[in-house]
Amino acid sequence: ACSLPIALPSTAKNDEEVAEAYLKRFFNLTTPEGPIQRRRISPMTEKVREMQRFFGLKVTGTLDSDTMQMMNKPRCGVPDVAQ
């Protein structure tokens, strides 16, 4: 089973939904199909880290408040990584 990002106690459910939609749209997060391989780290956590690196945020892999604040900022609709 893939491990979801470590959800901070305060991480609201909708933070994860917002983050998933954001990472799908701008960081090419794909939902793994077929049998879920046993992975050390979930694709979602990898993409959270990739997004944090892109924006120069602390790379935690968690949906901390700074990361959620950045995800909620008005922005351009073009993806940040090549599609």
Add this chain to the structure above:
Amino acid sequence: YSTFQGNIKWPKTSLTYRIENYTPDMAVQDVDRALERALQVWAKVTPLRFTRIYSGTADIMISFGAGVHGDYYPFDGPDGTLAHAFAPSEGIGGDAHFDEDETFTSGSMGYNLFLVAAHEFGHSLGLSHSTDPGALMFPVYSYVDPDTFSLPQDDIKGIQFLYGPNPDVDGGNPDPNPGPTTPNACDPRLSLDAATTLRGEKILFKGSFFWRSFSQSSQVEQHRIKYFWPELPDNIDAAYESLESDRVYLFKGNQVWALFGYDIVQGYPKSITTLGLPRSVTKIDAAVYDEQSRKALFFTGNQIYSYDEATRKVDQGFPKSIKDVFPGIGNKVDAALQDRGFTYLFNGQYMMEYSYTRRALRVLYTNYFLGC
């Protein structure tokens, strides 16, 4: 900066554009002017030239639409995604779409159409997003005054990588006056405008930007000041965190703003005379709260004031000469902060560390806290 895969670009330098429809938010001529100026941002630094057409298919088709608007990338209502554009190619390539659910303006309210369009046209010409928080091609919107807008150097380098410089300027030699650059934390000559602690973080200001240095990690974030605090001016003079009031005070000229955590405190800016400083003090160069004496220290020119927040008065015997209180730092201080009992004074590219008895301990580079 970054370009699209394969560095795709237009195989020609004369491009056409057509405005297919208008937003009702702005007068037609204001939309025309904003879009034209946004294209000129790129024409100014490259051989690219833009001609408007009023019918048929242009290289860059410009339109306003909401929600599902004819491509596979529906907009999302107010805020969130503001616009998007397609990389150079036939058909939809180069086209720019603006989300009609946004409020576009010519000023600072809503989203400034010139700024959004200049960014989107960067995509239309072949640029992807930049990680430089000061670049026009940074994905997140931040307002800057369009009248003083100057294409940042990061964007100039990107677009000239694709198309070369403007042959009509200096015979095509690289522009001797490069665009504004984002302060580089690892520049050994870096000097600061202001520095403060903020609930365990260190905040170091330079120009339109600041760095956040986290004590428990070597990582440092850089952001535009207006990304967090649109109300604050750029080029802050001084800042300090008051342990008395749990506020951070920021100074520019004879005005002071206040933060509570990361939130701006309403009712500011105020005049620094409300602090009880003498009228002769018209600007503060640096400020720090001294835990040892429980006083705020204000540096102005070659003098230092010790200020008691409780009585809102300058202490007897002040001002004093800086070099009498903090020997070795010289005749001016750009910024100051205190951390774990040590006082750090910045002057140009150097920072001096003092013990709580104000004995000079070390001379360090100004970027010491910036994780280089």
